[in-house]
Amino acid sequence: MPLPLYLLALAVFAMGTSEFMLAGLLPDIASDLDVTVGTAGLLTSAFAIGMVVGAPLVAALARGWPRHAGLLGFVLAFAAAHAVGAVTTSFPVLFATRVVAALANAGFLAVALTAAATLVPPDRKGRALAVLLSGTTVAMIAGVPGGSVLGTLLGWRAAFWAVAALCLPAALGILKGIPAGRDEDEAADRPALRTELAQLAGPRLVLVMLLGALVNAATFGSLTFLAPVVTGTAGLGELWVSVALVLFGAGSFAGVTVAGRLSDRRPGPVIAVGGPPLLVGWPALAVLADEPVALFLLVFVQGALSFALGGTLIARVLHEAAGAPAMAGSYATAALNAGAATGPLVAATTLGGAAGDLGPLWASGLLVAVALLIAFPLRTAIAAERSTEEFR
Structure with a gap:
């Protein structure tokens, strides 16, 4: 895998750390800024909603920029x-920074996912995506616990400074490692925005996006509320x-690494065997x-x-959206x-039951x-090559 891909993964690590570490910092943030913990929890929602809405919007605005x-x-x-x-002492300002972040x-992930696919041959897109997503899984292993410890020892602001500092070597690496000229050549052949948006009408693309969202909802629904299970039930x-x-996080890293080697050629068996x-x-x-031993084994x-x-499934989204x-x-x-x-929202409704x-x-x-x-019933379509087959 090319070095620029690992530099992109470093930035994803910093961003993943920021996204997930907030849960452990909310009580301190609430106390420091004189708001309730529930109000502080809006910071998590602001980030997630900003990601969903921002991805296509920012990608559309940035599509003409050099990559x-x-x-x-x-x-x-x-x-x-x-x-x-x-440095802020205002909760509304902190809320605004989470939206901007x-x-x-x-925007970064939208461009990086596309860039990762162009840095390698077509038959290695899944492995390239695995390297990129490894930044998120390593964030779960090291970044999130590290941010929590740093917040405990030095306060939540120190954790925010640490994330900002992590971005600097990634920025330097991108400046030096991502080629500047390639995307100018691609721009000449790039479809119009309307054409790229029309890809969303493709049934297979919608299918793999839906499946990816459902699996991810299940993942984050349980991960968000794992702490009460550990401290309460166990x-x-x-x-x-x-x-x-x-x-x-260690299990996530193992899973995305192994599946990345198989998802390009055998996505159907990965889903059939792992599902x-x-x-x-x-x-x-x-x-x-x-049972603590069973709990930790199953968590992994x-x-x-x-x-x-x-x-x-996310790798299949890139395959199915090749025309965009x-x-x-x-x-x-x-x-x-x-x-x-949506996963944590669905999961939260079950807590009172x-x-x-x-x-x-x-x-x-x-x-x-x-x-x-x-x-x-649609397993053949999920694994099919977009250019040659339709739903069967």
């Missing part, structure tokens, strides 16, 4: 938003929450959550399966974050079941 300039601009905007957030993150101390998050265990795994986790396995399937070279990445980003935004803290795990199983019920 390396767009990537550099988005990284610097993301860093600046965190620098402002780190989300738009910059969405009866473990708060330190073990970080252990569970690290294990989930049923993922479906069974969520309710199994709910049933065995009071579910992380691996979730990202193996999710990464494969500037917008394909934004479609993949929107699908990812639509799941990240009979299942209590285990409700989100059962909800995740239901979301995966819906995805598999949709995917099974």
Whole structure:
């Protein structure tokens, strides 16, 4: 894999750390800015919604920019938003910085997903996407627990400064490593925006976007509410929450790495083999959550399966949107974050029910079941090459 791809993954690591570390910082933010924890939680919603809306919007605005300039601009905007957030004493200003950061993150991912696919031969797009997404999984393993510890020791503002600092080497790497001339040649052959948007009418593209969103919703629905399961149902101390998050991240890294090597040539078998265990795994986790060894083992396995399937489906979004070279990445980003935004909302509705803290795990199983019920009769279409086949 080319070096520029790993530089893009470094920026994704910084952005993933910012997105996920906020859950552990909310009580301190609420106390410091004199708002309730529930109000502080709006920062998470602002980021997720900004990602969903911002991905296609920012990608459309930036489609005429040189690729390396767009990537550099988005990284610097993301860093600046965190620098402002780190010094503000106003909650509305902090809220605004999260929206700006989300738009910059969405724009960066939209361009980076497309750029990653152009840095490698067509038959290695899945592996390139796996390298890029590894930035997110490494953020779960190291960045999120690290941000939580840093926030505990030095305050939440230090965590924001750390994310801003992480963006600087990534920005330098993009400036030096992403070619500036290639996209000018591509621009001459680039379809009109209307043509790229028309790709969304393709049934296979809509299908893989929907499936990717459902799998991602299941993933983040349970991940968001994993802490009460660890401390409540399993009866473990708060330190073990970080252990569970690290294990989930390690599984995610393993899953996206292995699936990345298979998703280009065999996406159907990845979904067929990984789907049923993922479906069974969520309710199994709910049933065995009071057994710490089983809990941690299943957290690792579910992380691996979730990202193996999710990464494969997002890779298929790029394949199906091949006729939209500037917008394909934004479609993949929107699908990812639509799941990240809706999954916790669905999971939250189960917390007041009979299942209590285990409700989100059962909800995740239901979301995966819906995805598999949709995917099974259309499995041939999911794995088919876009240019040669239609739904069968």
